[in-house]
Amino acid sequence: MPKDTKPTLTPQITARLVEVVGTKAVSTSLSDLDFYSADALDRIRAFSAAHLLETMPDVVVTPESTDQVAAVVRIANEEKIPIVPYGAGTGVMGAAVSINGGIVLNMARMNRILDVSPDNMTATVQAGVILGDLDRELQRQGLMLGHDPWSVPIASVGGAIGTNGVGYRARKYGPMGKQVVALEVVLPNGSVIRTLPVAKVAGPSLKDLFPGAEGVFGVVTEATLRVFAQPEERQFRSYSFPSFEDGFAAVQELTRLGIRPALMDLSEEWGRGTDQNSNEAHEISLTLVFEGFSEGVAAESSRTQQVCIANNGEDQGEHPAQQHWEFRHQMAYRYKERLQRQSGRYRRERGWGQLMDYLHVSLPASQVVDFYRWSKDIIAERGLGLYEASIWGDSELFSLMFGDPSENDPTGQLPRTSDEILMKAQDLGGSMEYCHGVGVKLLHLMEREWGAGGQVMQALKGSLDPANIMNPGKLGL
Numbered sequence: 341m342p343k344d345t346k347p348t349l350t351p352q353i354t355a356r357l358v359e360v361v362g363t364k365a366v367s368t369s370l371s372d373l374d375f376y377s378a379d380a381l382d383r384i385r386a387f388s389a390a391h392l393l394e395t396m397p398d399v400v401v402t403p404e405s406t407d408q409v410a411a412v413v414r415i416a417n418e419e420k421i422p423i424v425p426y427g428a429g430t431g432v433m434g435a436a437v438s439i440n441g442g443i444v445l446n447m448a449r450m451n452r453i454l455d456v457s458p459d460n461m462t463a464t465v466q467a468g469v470i471l472g473d474l475d476r477e478l479q480r481q482g483l484m485l486g487h488d489p490w491s492v493p494i495a496s497v498g499g500a501i502g503t504n505g506v507g508y509r510a511r512k513y514g515p516m517g518k519q520v521v522a523l524e525v526v527l528p529n530g531s532v533i534r535t536l537p538v539a540k541v542a543g544p545s546l547k548d549l550f551p552g553a554e555g556v557f558g559v560v561t562e563a564t565l566r567v568f569a570q571p572e573e574r575q576f577r578s579y580s581f582p583s584f585e586d587g588f589a590a591v592q593e594l595t596r597l598g599i600r601p602a603l604m605d606l607s608e609e610w611g612r613g614t615d616q617n618s619n620e621a622h623e624i625s626l627t628l629v630f631e632g633f634s635e636g637v638a639a640e641s642s643r644t645q646q647v648c649i650a651n652n653g654e655d656q657g658e659h660p661a662q663q664h665w666e667f668r669h670q671m672a673y674r675y676k677e678r679l680q681r682q683s684g685r686y687r688r689e690r691g692w693g694q695l696m697d698y699l700h701v702s703l704p705a706s707q708v709v710d711f712y713r714w715s716k717d718i719i720a721e722r723g724l725g726l727y728e729a730s731i732w733g734d735s736e737l738f739s740l741m742f743g744d745p746s747e748n749d750p751t752g753q754l755p756r757t758s759d760e761i762l763m764k765a766q767d768l769g770g771s772m773e774y775c776h777g778v779g780v781k782l783l784h785l786m787e788r789e790w791g792a793g794g795q796v797m798q799a800l801k802g803s804l805d806p807a808n809i810m811n812p813g814k815l816g817l
């Protein structure tokens with residue numbers, strides 16, 4: 341939807357919205373418009389997309405039922421007003437930012453847990469439920485969620501589906517999309533579809549159109565998620581390695597053997613300001629958490645010990661992994677506190693306030709070591725500092741955190757280097773982002789990412805949403 345053709349929200353349209361959801365659920369107050377204008381992407385990290393964060397929605401609508409969502413979407417479709425689903429606004433790529441104004445559909449009141457079925461091993465919830473709230477309820481019933489991102493205490497089920505996020509237990513249970521059994525979705529014309537709540541269906545799986553779609557194909561109103569029994573046993577193991585290559589060889593061998601700890605994090609960390617080409621003052625550690633039935637945990641853990649030692653690993657005991665596990669949600673609690681105090685403008689302008697970037701690319705496993713070496717060299721060549729290189733979950737999922745140690749990047753090397761690294765991943769047959777989505781930050785690389793598949797996506801978008809009202813522009817659609 342080009343900006344100059346953006347329809348305005350007239351008082352008549354606002355009145356129609358009020359009729360559907362009630363006065364209290366429609367807000368045009370400046371403070372609400374400001375709050376819902378931002379997610380967790382700040383201008384500093386948005387780089388060339390920073391200008392897109394300047395935009396504001398025209399109205400915030402907070403429905404409480406699928407019927408209300410459907411009615412609001414029908415109005416948006418008839419009036420050709422952009423509509424952006426907003427989960428908890430913790431996305432770090434700007435996917436929930438209303439770059440064309442219009443309606444923010446705040447899902448916060450759709451926060452009911454509708455059913456927990458220990459027999460089916462599923463939970464059915466409204467999309468605005470916070471992951472941590474759902475997990476707490478499941479724990480009471482001897483169950484747990486498989487999706488466990490850092491942001492578990494603050495992110496919503498709908499947002500985790502919209503971004504197809506990756507969490508701490510992804511090695512064992514997969515990304516969020518893999519845990520979706522069925523969805524109820526309001527399509528851009530306001531009709532409601534429900535996919536079947538079973539493990540496998542005849543024909544292509546319709547529910548798989550929505551994870552990672554950033555709300556462009558419809559609003560997820562309810563989700564049936566796979567849930568898991570709380571483990572009989574949990575074991576923590578930590579190993580250090582003399583090189584990233586040794587650690588990666590161990591990870592590859594675990595993959596070959598089919599060993600799937602819940603958490604697997606191979607991480608090489610440098611203190612800020614240290615020389616990443618020196619072998620000193622930095623650590624390469626493999627953090628593992630095994631969980632499940634006792635005999636399975638014992639067998640996986642003991643074979644892992646052999647694999648790590650055979651690849652020059654040194655056993656560091658339980659403690660580092662246990663600490664990692666216990667503190668894994670701390671950053672989200674800190675963010676939650678800030679969120680309660682900060683306006684949208686503050687989050688957008690100041691955000692984390694650090695001149696750094698973190699990239700999460702997925703690559704054929706055979707390319708990971710060369711890519712790691714290449715990235716390290718290019719970051720050093722550009723005078724930037726590499727803070728962390730890691731494998732999170734699967735051998736194919738490689739992350740980098742780097743920045744300008746002087747914190748001012750006068751020559752703009754950081755955005756250029758980020759793009760170069762992301763394009764290199766694409767050129768090697770990989771994807772530029774496996775964890776956080778595209779949002780506005782990576783829009784400029786999306787055509788490259790899609791390749792010819794982009795035409796298929798455009799055709800799907802065009803037929804489902806001919807007026808282009810659902811989160812228009814996102815994913816480059």
Ligand SMILES: Cc1cc2nc3c(=O)[nH]c(=O)nc-3n(C[C@H](O)[C@H](O)[C@H](O)COP(=O)(O)OP(=O)(O)OC[C@H]3O[C@@H](n4cnc5c(N)ncnc54)[C@H](O)[C@@H]3O)c2cc1C
Pocket residue numbers: 379380424425426427428429430431432435436447467468488489490491494495496497498499500501502503504505506507508553554555556558559560561671672675775776811
């Ligand atoms: C401190 C911190 C730690 C984080 N750690 C992780 C991590 O470990 N792993 C990870 O994957 N991410 C992480 N994130 C990013 C973020 O939490 C995830 O992307 C999360 O899934 C977003 O959920 P949300 O509810 O905040 O979604 P939002 O940011 O509100 O929305 C994200 C996208 O989903 C769409 N959307 C939201 N609700 C719906 C719906 N009902 N129907 C259709 N589309 C919808 C939005 O339009 C938008 O495109 C972290 C963020 C922070 C701030």
